[in-house]
Amino acid sequence: MGLMSSQDYVNSLKDGREIYYRGTKVYDVTQHEVLRSAVNHASLIYKLQENEKTRDLFVYKDDNFGYSSKFYKIPRNGNDLMERFNLIYETSKMGRGSFDVIKGIGSDAIFALMIITKKIDSYLKTRYYENIMKFYEYVIKNDLGLAVAQTDVKGDRDLRPFEQEDKDLYLRIVDKNKDGIIVRGAKSHITQAPVANEIIVLPTRNMSEKDKDYAVSFSIPPNTKGLKMISKPLKAVETSLNDPWFVLGKENMETQSLIIFDDVFVPWERVFLAGEYQFAGPLAVMFPTFHRFTAISYRAVIGDLLIGLGKLLAELNGIDDKSHIRRDIVDMIKYKEILRESALAASLYAEIDEDTKIAVPNRVFTNIGKLISNETYLNVVKDLVEIAGGLADTLPSTQDFYNEEEARYLKKYLVGKKGTDPLTRSKILSLTRELLSSLGAFFTTIMIHAEGSIEASVIELYRSYNYDESKKLAYYASGISDEMP
Template identity: 45%
Template sequence: MLRNGAQFLEGLVDGRRVYYRGEPVADVTRHPILQVPARHSALLFDLHFDPELQAELVTTDDTGEPISTLYRSPTSTDDLLRRSRLIEATTHRSRGVFNIAKVIGSDALFALHIVTAALDRARGTDYRRRVLEYHRYVAHGDRAVSVAQTDVKGDRSLRPHQQADPDLYVRVRERRSDGIVVRGAKAHITQAQVADELIVIPCRSLSSEDADYAVAFAVPANAPGITMVTRPMVELESARHPLEGPRVRHNTLTEALVVFDDVFVPWERVFLAGETEYASRLALTFALWHRFSAISYRAAQADLMAALAREIAEANGIADKSHIRRNLVELILLAEVQRMAAHLAAYRCHADPTTGLVYPDPLCVNLGKLYSNTHYLSATQAFIDCAGGLAATAPSGDDWAHPDLRPVLEKYLTGRATVSGERRFRLFLLARELVGLLGGYENVTMVHAEGSIEASVIEILRGYDFSAGRRLVEALLGD
């Protein structure tokens, strides 16, 4: 059953334990700050009923049940291309903010299918059946799923079992006949406070001594023992006037430190329990899927930067200047390299022989991701160079609303004759959101979210085929 946004929001009122700035949040859908990321996710549910997107966003599974296409397991290049286009399109429709609600959960599910199938084949376990049943539960119930992967890690020079405090990586504290009890915490988990479900997976390779930390499972977001401590959303708190924060006042993401304090998980929701040699494979397979999603949404975000930079340059009367043209190309490069990497990753996809799923080409995905990791800050510099200082120093929306100040601002904020002072002012407020209100947050996430620079470097070196080049070297040396 596909749900609309209102039905999704109703489901979030379930007694979950969430804190914001030291205060308990009784209802995330009515909280003055957290209602915004909640409504952001709700928009994705409503888009499934939008005439422009419904044909692409809605499909049926093997039972004939209508489900979100985002929960459909890809089995072809076309499926991967469709998924990438949908992520890009829903990001555009969400004011240039990644709408992660059904994307990250399906990224994890696809990874779990591939890894548990291999594990079952090698060990005779029953994990894949559990994943299939849970996938069906999520898809048929049209649930929003957050993924908790990154452990708090403590001393990063030590393995999990070597930490002074054993809870610095999520671990199995107790095994029972009916399930497991887990303890620990996961850091900066996106949209956890406004998700229906949490999927928890390892974040690193593990040794045999780390068996208690080799755990993957799913729990409802309101499960007893879960506490979510929200980051302060200063970008939203600072958008005081309706003219300010045209994105963030409607569409934004939140993160939480998610604490698991002796949380019970029934065996049917456990997908890994002690098989240490499969922990890194699960971590990396999820990362591959999620980076494919990343380069898809980042193309849409770069579209926004490029178009806004051009609009401001035109309003300033300098769109034809050489430095502006170079800066615009820098922004276009960011958008199109992401798009090309996603599409080529789909065309060069690989088939998993056990599940029938196809997965995007790791080399293409990581090349695209590394490009945005290493070029986003220079793209921001290019944007600022196009926009100028008013991207930071423009007056406030309250000033614009003041009857004595508005005519003054209209006069002195005028640029090119064909562009009104009001339009130019609003362009600068949007620019300030991009580099100011949201700028600090996005500068960090664009470098670190979905995997660090080093993570992509490792995967690129692992995946690149040097053999043809080596043969050429040997041939040249033999001449």
């Protein structure tokens, strides 16, 4: 027990888990030509905590468990949340702008489960808090990688879970016995499940009494009987295998899967919710609060990457002194810094849960940052395209630069500002093209939908904002009330 080595992590994935990729069963995810990119990216966390130069960023000494991953450090105050922001931010930079969720998303879920199970136990005399604390101990002691399965396939979005014609379109409990529960259904868009050590399942929405069979939360290993994972095509990785300049897609990609639960058994000690429908909604909201804090922390780094590309291209193209280019770059700076400021403000004004003493990121500042990141991402991509120009699309292939007959022409005619290196300019343009082409659908979709849609942030902001002081000011300003706000 203790911190897991990167090699031990890779070896832990060879456990007979059932994975499919492009219609073919994958017998060893660590050896699969495409999916091993997700393995390599996840293993980076373990390599960084082994490295003497980066160890202090990733490891802390826990009073109960000894040296442990900082991702599993329970936040108790605003400073702890700021430290978590820095951990996520720096991890994303080390991942070439791509966040490594293998511990981040799972710890988000664990903290939310600690808070909500404590309340369930208080109201209904259950023992779910004991279960999640034992699970947390197991995770931190063994330094495990986690995936979180929350989003159901949903079927007809206009119908509640119990109203669906096919009752399995939301994950549900189909049987209970003295040993545990049996569940059936599917969860979609699940990041890194094929390369995780445990999969934590959460409800996707609020539930009514008629939906109680769908109010379920638990954790199981990925090799559990009846669990099947169908990975999406990783087109960015497939493309990068033929292009040595497409480094991001080759080394820092994650996989998303459709997970099938074909009458999967879950022992009671791994169950955190089983029919207590009143708490499905609070759990479905508490997890995204932590997870959106994670989102704005890593998205600030994506903003940083876009700034770097934009400024370099402006300099290489000899246009960094043009007013419209300055506006494009300042637009990128504004995007990145609003996200970082939102994360820091969410830490500074954290809400401390009275039962568990866990610090919860401020919901207003978290959702403000998340909403801005969702709504304006494509604007900053437009800024980058404007700076880069047409070569972001029409740049010759990497192979052309290694053909001596062609290379001398490319180095002559693809030069930018006097004194700049045409090969450097071409590689920066190549990364820009990778972000726009093979990675374009991935980044666009996650930046608009991941960690909750635009509408989800709007709903949460509207219902969680404290209007009292604003209304008092309106009454006072109108003369209706003499009470100063």
